[in-house]
Amino acid sequence: MLFYDAVSPAPNPRRVRIYLAEKGLTVASEQVSIPRGEHKGEAYRAVNPLGQVPCLKLDDGTVITESVSICRYFEALNPEPPLFGFGAQGQAEVDMFTRRVELRLMTPIAMVWVHTHPYTARVVPKQYTEFGESNRPRINTVMREFDTVLSERQFLDGRGYSMADIVLQTTIDFGKFIGVEMPADAMALRTWYDRVAARPSAAA
Numbered sequence: 001m002l003f004y005d006a007v008s009p010a011p012n013p014r015r016v017r018i019y020l021a022e023k024g025l026t027v028a029s030e031q032v033s034i035p036r037g038e039h040k041g042e043a044y045r046a047v048n049p050l051g052q053v054p055c056l057k058l059d060d061g062t063v064i065t066e067s068v069s070i071c072r073y074f075e076a077l078n079p080e081p082p083l084f085g086f087g088a089q090g091q092a093e094v095d096m097f098t099r100r101v102e103l104r105l106m107t108p109i110a111m112v113w114v115h116t117h118p119y120t121a122r123v124v125p126k127q128y129t130e131f132g133e134s135n136r137p138r139i140n141t142v143m144r145e146f147d148t149v150l151s152e153r154q155f156l157d158g159r160g161y162s163m164a165d166i167v168l169q170t171t172i173d174f175g176k177f178i179g180v181e182m183p184a185d186a187m188a189l190r191t192w193y194d195r196v197a198a199r200p201s202a203a204a
Contacts (some may be wrong), residue, residue: 003029003070004044006053010034011106011174012067013054017204018166019071023078027056037123068098071163083163090159097149097156097164105142106171108135113178139180143172147186154195161196169196 006013020027032038032053040051048055048065056064056073064070075084085091114120115132146168149156156164172182172193182189196202 001027001059002057003027004032004047004053004055004057005029006032006034006039009174009177010053011170012052014170014173014204015067015166016054016056016070018170018201019074019083019163021201021204022081022083022161022166022199023074025074025078068102068163068167071166083161083166085157085162086159090157093157093159094162094164097162098167100145101164101167101171104145105139105168106174108138108142109171109175109178109180111135112139112180113174117178136180139175140183143182143186143189147183147189150192151188154192161199165192165196169193169202 003016005017008014032044034053038044039053045051047057048063050065052065054065054067054070056070058064064073072084075082082090083094085094112132112135114124115127116129121127146156152158155161156168175181182193
């Protein structure tokens with residue numbers, strides 16, 4: 001199999017790298033340069049027509065896209081230690097928080113990225129700067145929601161480090177890259193962030 005990767009600050013490939021590091025798994029990989037537009041080039045689109053990174057090409061030629069789906073594939077093959085939750089309730093909670101991060105936090109961060117950042121100005125046909133900026137209060141609100149959750153637990157699902165924490169960590173790091181910081185007084189969120197950032201896998 002071959003993992004098509006892209007260097008930081010791309011958050012989605014990093015999710016998979018952190019997951020693999022937590023599992024102690026090594027997978028052959030190939031770098032796809034986003035700044036050079038290789039993810040939109042003919043060679044890569046022959047693998048993943050969506051032109052998005054990451055993706056995983058299996059030995060039989062099957063291609064799995066979407067970072068969480070790739071990690072779920074590896075989870076089925078390598079269930080220990082479980083990073084998608086313990087039992088039915090735990091798995092549901094990890095999935096719930098993962099979706100909250102992606103839908104409630106990553107979406108407005110992506111809008112700030114697409115519509116306000118100079119890097120994306122080179123490739124986006126038209127930036128709607130006012131719309132992009134209008135997402136910042138929403139980001140602040142949602143980060144405070146996670147701060148409230150984490151005021152009562154060490155990790156998002158309340159049981160242990162999981163895929164939900166990986167997704168939140170990489171989302172916050174990407175936000176920092178584009179100039180969106182955690183609220184200064186969101187101490188539970190900041191304490192959680194320091195905890196996950198200290199894990200060896202965070203360097204992936």
